[in-house]
Amino acid sequence: MEYNQVTPEVVAALQQIVGEKYVWTERDKRIPYGQDEGTGQPCLPDVVVLPATTEELAAVVRLANDVVIPLIPRGTGTGLEGGAVADSRGGIMVSTERMDRILEINEDAMYMTVEAGVITAVIQEEARKRGLLYAGDPCSGDCCCIGGNGATNAGGNRAVKYGTTRDQIYAIEVVTPTGKIAHLGKRLHKMTAGYPLEKIVIGSEGTLGIITKLTLRLVPLPPCTANLLAVFPAPAKALSLVTALPKAGITPTCLEFMDYDVIAVVQDWLKEKQPCPEGGAYMIIQLDGKNEDTLDEDCVTADELCRSLGAVEVFMADADKVWKARKAFTEASAAECPVAAMEDFVVPPDKLEDLLQSLKAIGAQTGVVFRGVSHAGDGNIHLDVLRRGFADEADEKAKITAFEDQACAAVYEMGGAISGEHGIGQSRKALFAKYTDPVALELMKALKKAWDPKCILNPGKLF
Ligand SMILES: Cc1cc2nc3c(=O)[nH]c(=O)nc-3n(C[C@H](O)[C@H](O)[C@H](O)COP(=O)(O)OP(=O)(O)OC[C@H]3O[C@@H](n4cnc5c(N)ncnc54)[C@H](O)[C@@H]3O)c2cc1C
Numbered sequence: 001m002e003y004n005q006v007t008p009e010v011v012a013a014l015q016q017i018v019g020e021k022y023v024w025t026e027r028d029k030r031i032p033y034g035q036d037e038g039t040g041q042p043c044l045p046d047v048v049v050l051p052a053t054t055e056e057l058a059a060v061v062r063l064a065n066d067v068v069i070p071l072i073p074r075g076t077g078t079g080l081e082g083g084a085v086a087d088s089r090g091g092i093m094v095s096t097e098r099m100d101r102i103l104e105i106n107e108d109a110m111y112m113t114v115e116a117g118v119i120t121a122v123i124q125e126e127a128r129k130r131g132l133l134y135a136g137d138p139c140s141g142d143c144c145c146i147g148g149n150g151a152t153n154a155g156g157n158r159a160v161k162y163g164t165t166r167d168q169i170y171a172i173e174v175v176t177p178t179g180k181i182a183h184l185g186k187r188l189h190k191m192t193a194g195y196p197l198e199k200i201v202i203g204s205e206g207t208l209g210i211i212t213k214l215t216l217r218l219v220p221l222p223p224c225t226a227n228l229l230a231v232f233p234a235p236a237k238a239l240s241l242v243t244a245l246p247k248a249g250i251t252p253t254c255l256e257f258m259d260y261d262v263i264a265v266v267q268d269w270l271k272e273k274q275p276c277p278e279g280g281a282y283m284i285i286q287l288d289g290k291n292e293d294t295l296d297e298d299c300v301t302a303d304e305l306c307r308s309l310g311a312v313e314v315f316m317a318d319a320d321k322v323w324k325a326r327k328a329f330t331e332a333s334a335a336e337c338p339v340a341a342m343e344d345f346v347v348p349p350d351k352l353e354d355l356l357q358s359l360k361a362i363g364a365q366t367g368v369v370f371r372g373v374s375h376a377g378d379g380n381i382h383l384d385v386l387r388r389g390f391a392d393e394a395d396e397k398a399k400i401t402a403f404e405d406q407a408c409a410a411v412y413e414m415g416g417a418i419s420g421e422h423g424i425g426q427s428r429k430a431l432f433a434k435y436t437d438p439v440a441l442e443l444m445k446a447l448k449k450a451w452d453p454k455c456i457l458n459p460g461k462l463f
Pocket residue numbers: 036037072073074075076077078079080082083084085096116137138139140143144145146147148149150151152153154155156157205206207209210211212330421422425458461
């Protein structure tokens with residue numbers, strides 16, 4: 001597809017739509033929009049536009065579609081795969097940051113309608129104040145926004161019990177790539193009336209539409225919560241809990257795995273002694289209960305189960321302490337060594353142990369060192385590949401490429417996918433093309449073409 005450049009006439013037309021104050025062409029203002037939180041190369045959009053309403057945003061999209069200029073939707077830019085970053089073709093970046101109003105909270109029917117730019121933690125807090133829970137919980141919740149969560153189908157620690165962002169959304173308002181305003185999904189508990197288009201837009205990384213409003217499902221806030229820290233002598237024993245716990249009738253809210261390599265790095269970073277033997281592993285188990293009695297019962301069952309699987313210790317953990325250790329992973333591994341690449345593999349939970357073994361073998365064979373933590377309950381593992389042991393940049397690139405290719409092959413072979421929650425963006429396109437069912441890929445491309453004939457919406461992402 002041939003695209004046109006952003007001309008002074010286009011800038012003037014954008015100013016007409018959203019007002020001069022909200023169209024930024026100055027380089028210093030565009031720089032923060034030139035990258036996300038991933039390891040990809042920065043690239044500036046030609047102009048950043050900040051609409052305040054769906055109508056303004058739709059007018060911007062119609063303009064971009066008429067003049068055939070790439071349009072890059074952006075939430076708060078915490079993505080990790082370059083999805084909210086322009087590519088070398090530049091274009092118009094549309095930020096939803098001014099669309100940050102909570103429109104309705106209905107405590108009785110338990111839903112909330114918000115604009116796309118509302119920060120996720122604000123939604124969680126507004127629900128909490130009313131005794132309700134918004135269950136979406138990406139670790140970046142303090143700084144990402146709900147539109148970005150919808151576009152990436154963000155997961156997080158609680159996905160094992162409550163599902164990903166897609167499961168928290170009843171309905172969305174979307175601006176299509178040709179600038180129409182569509183209302184997809186309804187606040188219903190069942191519906192068999194055509195294709196569930198909202199479910200396709202959610203997770204489409206800004207390639208099929210720009211989400212402007214979302215109606216979110218809320219649930220009662222669980223009255224009691226407990227955090228157990230089970231210490232195992234070896235990763236395999238810890239990971240056997242992933243299938244054993246649900247089989248024992250317990251659905252944890254969170255089930256997080258850390259192996260000794262990560263625990264040691266976190267220990268150094270936090271300067272707090274961790275109770276893990278060398279070569280061992282942690283499983284953090286968070287349980288919710290309707291009351292103290294049922295919660296105690298579940299804690300006893302989980303404790304006994306962990307010990308029967310070989311746990312050397314099971315602590316009733318201090319929530320702040322144990323989650324501080326888990327959440328310190330990113331900073332701790334970056335402090336240990338600069339991170340060259342991040343991985344986000346997902347396999348059926350019962351295959352997690354096999355995957356971990358394979359990844360270790362592939363790492364050793366390709367000369368790649370990584371640190372990994374896992375949302376174990378949903379089979380999702382995050383790796384930080386360390387910039388260590390490479391002779392030079394070419395060596396680093398070759399080894400990481402070999403590692404990623406073999407790792408993705410192993411993941412695919414196990415019935416998994418190359419991304420559990422971070423998405424494909426720009427960084428994972430080649431691997432996505434290689435390790436996706438070819439017919440599924442063909443259908444996805446056909447869908448994109450039907451929705452966005454001029455391919456103006458987030459081109460160069462996914463495909
Ligand atoms: C420290 C850290 C922890 C993280 N933890 C998690 C985690 O636990 N789980 C998880 O899933 N992710 C996690 N992430 C990744 C990231 O925070 C999520 O992907 C988040 O959903 C992105 O939201 P955002 O508002 O920053 O979106 P952006 O980064 O701005 O955009 C992400 C993608 O969505 C598109 N997009 C943004 N807004 C819209 C919209 N309104 N309509 C259509 N498309 C849009 C963009 O074009 C881009 O493709 C983490 C990131 C960091 C840095």
